[in-house]
Amino acid sequence: TNEIITIDDEFNVKIFLDGKCLNNHNLIKKRILLADMVEREAKFEKNPERMLFEKLDFDKFITNSITMGELLIWDVNLNVIVKKICHSSNDITLFPCKNGFLVSKSNKDGEIKVWNAQNLSLKLSEEDLKRSRKRKN
Structure with a gap:
């Protein structure tokens, strides 16, 4: 597989895998998001293995646990709404x-695996992707 990461002069980042764009985001927006979360960040210092991942909307955000996978x-009060283990391995990207x-x-x-970010329901697994590729060939 070929992974390519591009950053343009406006700090737009794109991640490509085999010629298909998997991700497109703006570094400045991410920094603003992190700035918005400064007050909440202190509570995460107690769990340094957790890292802020994505803001879903104004009242929810998602984290991933580096050590637990x-x-x-x-929610904004730091109550866990949904918790999912992604893979058998804790080492995930x-x-x-x-x-x-x-x-x-x-x-x-x-x-x-492909997940719905709003509720962490599994959309596609590796097996689904393999079946899809076989149908196309």
Whole structure:
């Protein structure tokens, strides 16, 4: 597989996998998001393995746990709304997509899953992707 990351002069970042854009976001917007979360960030310092991942809308955001390999959706009061374990391996990489999905990739076995970012329901698994490729061929 060929992974390409591009950054243009307006700080737009695009992540491509085999010629298809998996992710497109703006670095400045991410910094603004992090600035918005400064007050809440202090509570996350107690759990340094958790990192802020994506703001879903004005009242919810998502984090991933580096040590547990899980995704969590939080409300503004830092109550966990949804919790999902993505892969059997804790070592994962996550990519948010413009269409409201998250792509998770296990760095141990390369397994890929596509999740709905609003409720963390599984949209596609590696097996679904393989079946889809077979139908196209």
